[in-house]
Amino acid sequence: MIGLIILGHGSNLPDYRKVVEMHRERLEKLGIFEEVRTAYVIEEPKLTDVLRDMRSKKVLVVPLFIAYGEHLREIEKALSEFGDKVVICDPIGESELVTYAILISALRRINVLSFE
Amino acid sequence: MIGLIILGHGSNLPDYRKVVEMHRERLEKLGIFEEVRTAYVIEEPKLTDVLRDMRSKKVLVVPLFIAYGEHLREIEKALSEFGDKVVICDPIGESELVTYAILISALRRINVLSFE
Numbered sequence: 637m638i639g640l641i642i643l644g645h646g647s648n649l650p651d652y653r654k655v656v657e658m659h660r661e662r663l664e665k666l667g668i669f670e671e672v673r674t675a676y677v678i679e680e681p682k683l684t685d686v687l688r689d690m691r692s693k694k695v696l697v698v699p700l701f702i703a704y705g706e707h708l709r710e711i712e713k714a715l716s717e718f719g720d721k722v723v724i725c726d727p728i729g730e731s732e733l734v735t736y737a738i739l740i741s742a743l744r745r746i747n748v749l750s751f752e
Numbered sequence: 753m754i755g756l757i758i759l760g761h762g763s764n765l766p767d768y769r770k771v772v773e774m775h776r777e778r779l780e781k782l783g784i785f786e787e788v789r790t791a792y793v794i795e796e797p798k799l800t801d802v803l804r805d806m807r808s809k810k811v812l813v814v815p816l817f818i819a820y821g822e823h824l825r826e827i828e829k830a831l832s833e834f835g836d837k838v839v840i841c842d843p844i845g846e847s848e849l850v851t852y853a854i855l856i857s858a859l860r861r862i863n864v865l866s867f868e
Contacts, residue, residue, distance in 0.1 A: 638862070640854075640858055642854055644818070647818070647819065649819045649820075649821035649822070651819035651820060651821065652818055652819040652821070654819070655818050655819050655845045655846055656818070658846065659850065659851045659854055662848070662851045663851060663854060663855060666855070668855070668859075669858075696858040696861055696862065698854045698857045698858050700818065700850075700854065702760070702763070702768055702771050702772070702816065703765045703767035703768040703770070703771050704765075704767060705763070705764075705765035705767065705768070706765070723861055723862070725857045725858050725860070725861040726857050726860070726861070728853040728854055728857055729771045730771055730774065731853035731856065731857065732778070733849040733850070733852050733853040733856065734775065734844065734849070734850065734853055735775045735778045735779060736849050737844040737847040737849040737850055737853075738758055738775055738779065738814045738816065738844055739779060739782070739784070740847065741814045741841040741843075741844055741847065742756055742785075742812040742814050742841050743784075744841070744842070745812055745839055745841040745842070746754070746810075746812065
């Protein structure tokens with residue numbers, strides 16, 4: 637009974653939330669997690685509200701952030717009421733998959749990676 | 753003779769640039785691109801300065817952004833002096849590799865993906 641929250645920074649770009657929601661839908665479809673939700677640092681819904689609303693006994697929070705900074709440290713402090721229910725995971729920024737995402741964006745643009 | 757620029761937003765987090773630079777080093781090691789550089793929207797070095805400094809005939813710019821917004825539209829407008837030399841690629845945000853980066857960050861944290 638493990639839940640997942642994708643934690644985005646939030647943005648005034650209209651597409652930002654659409655992209656975060658798209659990742660949520662993809663991860664939900666995998667069927668690995670009981671619940672998959674989104675929360676935002678500078679927008680609603682906030683992490684604490686989402687956590688209160690989730691029935692999973694354990695919730696993994698993955699920050700859609702490049703680096704770990706004040707935002708995340710403050711958020712961690714505010715989660716004491718949830719005890720062991722919530723686990724903050726590493727931000728995705730250092731992932732090799734992000735390196736490959738950069739590579740593939742570049743190669744696709746020059747049709748090196750067009751399989752059509 | 754193709755060059756690559758990773759375009760970050762910039763941040764007051766000290767780790768932010770380290771992470772962007774780490775991706776740059778990984779991509780440089782692949783040996784696919786003649787030059788691999790970094791540029792930032794709200795910090796130095798700026799994209800136009802980096803472009804002027806590069807010898808590659810074609811430079812691919814990959815935004816390390818979740819979504820395409822005003823920042824990127826303004827940057828595109830400012831690149832007219834470079835003509836065909838520069839190509840702005842899709843931001844990495846929608847990449848399935850970012851979805852997998854979220855998944856793996858979560859699974860690693862609960863040791864599902866520990867191979868040790």
